[in-house]
Amino acid sequence: MPKKQPGKTPKKPKEPTPYERFEAIAHRVLTSGRPQPKPSDRHSKRSC
Incomplete structure (x- = not known):
């Protein structure tokens, strides 16, 4: 495997x-x- 480079973005x-x-x-x-609202957005609004 290639070494990690500082310029490359990390894994998601x-x-x-x-x-x-x-x-x-x-x-x-x-x-x-x-x-379109996402389930994560609705969850965050409900928790607030």
Whole structure:
């Protein structure tokens, strides 16, 4: 296996980062035309 390079991005963590969530939302907006709430978002709103 190649050695880890500082420039390469680390493996994706179990919890999606805010940027990854933004990318997913943006992708849904481009594909569906309207943003769709994700179960994780509803869960976070309910817990607050």
